[in-house]
Amino acid sequence: MENSRGKNIGITIFIVLLLTPIYWLLNMSFKTNQEILGGLTLWPENFTLHNYEVIFTDPSWYNGYINSMIYVSMNVVITLLVALPAAYAFSRYKFLGDKHLFFWLLSNRMAPPAVFLLPFFQLYSSIGLFDTHIAVALAHCLFNVPLAVWILEGFMSGVPREYDEMAYIDGYSFPKFFVKIFLPMIRSGIGVTAFFAFMFSWVELLLARTLTSVDAQPIAAIMTRTVGASGIDWGVLAAAGSLTIIPGLLVIWFVRNHVAKGFALGRV
Amino acid sequence: MDKIPNNRAWWLVLPVFILVAFSALVPLMTVVNYSVQDIFGPGQAYFVGTEWFREVLTNERLQESLIRQFVFSGAVLLIQIPLGIAVALMMPKTGIKASLCLILLAIPLLIPWNVVGTIWQIFGRGDIGLFGWGLNELGFDYNYTGDTGDAWFTVLLMDVWHWTPLVALLCYSGLRAIPEAFYQAAEIDRASKWAVFRYIQLPRLKNVLIIAVLLRFMDSFMIYTEPFVLTGGGPGSSTTFLSQTLTTMAIGQFDLGRAAAFSLIYFLIVLLVSWLFFTAITHADKKQ
Numbered sequence: 420m421e422n423s424r425g426k427n428i429g430i431t432i433f434i435v436l437l438l439t440p441i442y443w444l445l446n447m448s449f450k451t452n453q454e455i456l457g458g459l460t461l462w463p464e465n466f467t468l469h470n471y472e473v474i475f476t477d478p479s480w481y482n483g484y485i486n487s488m489i490y491v492s493m494n495v496v497i498t499l500l501v502a503l504p505a506a507y508a509f510s511r512y513k514f515l516g517d518k519h520l521f522f523w524l525l526s527n528r529m530a531p532p533a534v535f536l537l538p539f540f541q542l543y544s545s546i547g548l549f550d551t552h553i554a555v556a557l558a559h560c561l562f563n564v565p566l567a568v569w570i571l572e573g574f575m576s577g578v579p580r581e582y583d584e585m586a587y588i589d590g591y592s593f594p595k596f597f598v599k600i601f602l603p604m605i606r607s608g609i610g611v612t613a614f615f616a617f618m619f620s621w622v623e624l625l626l627a628r629t630l631t632s633v634d635a636q637p638i639a640a641i642m643t644r645t646v647g648a649s650g651i652d653w654g655v656l657a658a659a660g661s662l663t664i665i666p667g668l669l670v671i672w673f674v675r676n677h678v679a680k681g682f683a684l685g686r687v
Numbered sequence: 688m689d690k691i692p693n694n695r696a697w698w699l700v701l702p703v704f705i706l707v708a709f710s711a712l713v714p715l716m717t718v719v720n721y722s723v724q725d726i727f728g729p730g731q732a733y734f735v736g737t738e739w740f741r742e743v744l745t746n747e748r749l750q751e752s753l754i755r756q757f758v759f760s761g762a763v764l765l766i767q768i769p770l771g772i773a774v775a776l777m778m779p780k781t782g783i784k785a786s787l788c789l790i791l792l793a794i795p796l797l798i799p800w801n802v803v804g805t806i807w808q809i810f811g812r813g814d815i816g817l818f819g820w821g822l823n824e825l826g827f828d829y830n831y832t833g834d835t836g837d838a839w840f841t842v843l844l845m846d847v848w849h850w851t852p853l854v855a856l857l858c859y860s861g862l863r864a865i866p867e868a869f870y871q872a873a874e875i876d877r878a879s880k881w882a883v884f885r886y887i888q889l890p891r892l893k894n895v896l897i898i899a900v901l902l903r904f905m906d907s908f909m910i911y912t913e914p915f916v917l918t919g920g921g922p923g924s925s926t927t928f929l930s931q932t933l934t935t936m937a938i939g940q941f942d943l944g945r946a947a948a949f950s951l952i953y954f955l956i957v958l959l960v961s962w963l964f965f966t967a968i969t970h971a972d973k974k975q
Contacts, residue, residue, distance in 0.1 A: 504699040512696035533930035534950040538714030667797025
């Protein structure tokens with residue numbers, strides 16, 4: 420019993436330390452700029468929603484959130500649609516060049532985005548996709564699709580092949596088997612994959628900023644605007660930052676029961 | 688399980704192949720193309736062969752940022768992996784408390800990277816940040832924008848804050864997969880806590896640890912946004928890592944040939960290290 424109390428204290432301390440910087444951001448977002456710069460206060464003394472008001476009443480601010488949500492959703496859908504059949508192929512069949520293909524896919528997850536920055540810009544400009552949501556969604560597929568294939572392959576390998584064979588004997592066609600029987604069995608794997616695709620697309624900034632200018636600009640790029648002629652508008656910056664945490668919280672709430680398994684990419 | 692040889696499986700992989708080839712091969716070819724040319728402007732490019740490669744390999748600024756990058760990635764792994772294991776061991780096993788821990792731990796992972804930079808930029812400031820103010824009050828002369836050591840400390844701390852939860856969650860899921868019978872057997876044998884960790888938990892964590900090391904190496908090696916927002920690479924160039932050197936070169940100075948040659952070398956390093964890890968993983972998978 421003594422020991423478990425020690426563990427509880429340890430984990431509590433870690434989580435408190437983890438949350439302190441976030442609390443500080445939240446704390447600042449409810450303060451006026453005078454209070455922020457006037458001196459250190461541990462909680463907002465003149466509680467104000469002004470900073471959030473600025474964001475929610477200015478389309479150029481809140482459109483950033485909408486843009487980010489649009490390309491992230493597109494990316495998750497595209498990633499799942501192409502990764503599901505591919506992961507099935509990798510988990511069930513041996514085919515020409517499968518191992519090399521798998522490593523090549525993974526190697527793209529390892530490519531530093533900085534390497535591809537300029538070519539991406541030129542590629543998407545030349546096909547007229549610059550500053551569109553789909554451009555960012557496609558660019559993010561570069562690292563999300565390989566990861567998705569990797570995670571899904573792990574989950575699919577856990578389903579015995581007898582299920583596939585049984586379904587064929589029962590007269591199911593492949594598409595029908597795949598959608599009606601197979602996908603429900605790896606539900607949690609799909610949820611976890613969607614979570615990861617969401618997460619990496621949501622947090623990425625470098626590519627998203629390079630491929631957009633006005634119409635599809637992500638919130639992360641708009642945040643740099645708070646640096647004005649009169650210095651940094653700390654309050655609004657903090658409010659904008661705080662708001663970017665909410666979508667992630669919602670998503671993790673939905674997959675909380677599968678997170679542990681998913682973080683090991685189905686490989687424990 | 689045994690896989691069936693079937694080349695028609697290519698049809699299932701084809702969409703992924705086309706999509707990733709489109710976003711990977713075309714840009715890669717562009718980079719290769721740049722790396723052998725000297726480009727002054729549209730239509731004014733001259734073939735220079737391997738000159739950029741030779742120059743990049745002897746370029747002092749690049750070598751410095753490469754060394755800095757390896758030191759950073761090494762430090763990240765050395766701190767985060769043991770800390771992550773420790774946190775995973777401390778986490779409650781079941782119930783609402785476990786779910787709560789999972790969600791709270793995952794929060795830093797879901798914050799956009801530039802916001803992570805912003806959070807620490809604010810948090811570390813001496814005048815308006817709790818952390819910087821606290822350190823100064825305690826008598827430390829802490830200023831991450833002016834002092835190299837402080838800047839490194841802050842960037843490292845930020846990365847530990849940001850990514851240790853990932854390692855912890857990975858290890859946690861590895862620990863959950865250990866059958867209870869193992870622990871009961873250890874209890875009967877009166878195994879010490881250390882023995883349980885060393886001979887039961889650690890070997891079982893091997894697979895997830897390889898994944899953790901791989902992910903942390905790759906991502907820390909590509910780090911750009913967080914230190915860029917936090918320190919802007921300074922003071923001087925003391926926290927300028929590879930990606931930032933590269934981006935400054937390609938976009939800031941429009942030095943395309945050199946940047947492209949450098950990109951290729953950068954990519955090759957990552958590829959080589961990742962290949963080593965990948966072989967280790969598939970090897971471990973086979974053994975099971």
